[in-house]
Amino acid sequence: MALVKYNNNSISAVTSAASIPSGAMTHIKTLTASSSSTLSFVHGSSDVIFDATYPMYVFEFINVHASQNETWFQFQGSVDGGSNYNVSATTTNFVAHNRESGGNQGLNYYDTRDSANSTGYIYIAGWEQGIDNDQSISGSITIFNPASTVFVKHFTSKCNICHPSDFTANGYMGGYFNTTSAINSISFKMTSGNIDSGTIKLYGIKDS
Helix, strand or coil: CCCCCCCHHHHHCCCCCCCCCCCCEEEEEEEEEEEECCEEEECCCCCCCCCCCCCEEEEEEEEEEECCCCECEEEEEECCCCCCCCCCEEEEEEEEEEECCCCCEEEEECHHHCCCCECCCEECCCCCECCCCCCCEEEEEEEECCCCCCCCEEEEEEEEEECCCCEEEEEEEEEEECCCCCCCEEEEEECCCCEEEEEEEEEEECCC
């Protein structure tokens, strides 16, 4: 097979090329907290789409502020349109952290924040967040093929937390909903108290 060589002139003469496949991110719904006990995205309710329309869904949570100090941001799924949020899930998470004043850095795995086929709400990060006026949590959760009736439903999360002791905590979590039933709703809440303020946006990612 001959080796084809290109020079600057031949490359500059190209007028068109096949596009590189890429997924398009489509905004579906935005919920804004105001002393809210939960924020829930239920398929078919209030223009929410969470079915086989998209193979991947992304939740972006922005400046979520808790009403109580030292609480954790959590989520869970539902297979019955939001009547129950109790899908068995298995997760793992770790956190990299650094104090504002320096001198206390680390990388930790938190088994106490994991789920082991548990039906409770899932910790999005291993560290708790502070309640100072400027403290919050921001990040994203990606859920893969929630409408599948064949496979478990994988999800991954990455976020950054303002810890009560003035740490930045960069959290990574992953796991799966251990069900072959379609997940059609997702709910968010704090371990205690309310979601004082913050925004959660839902996006669907199209096939390439």
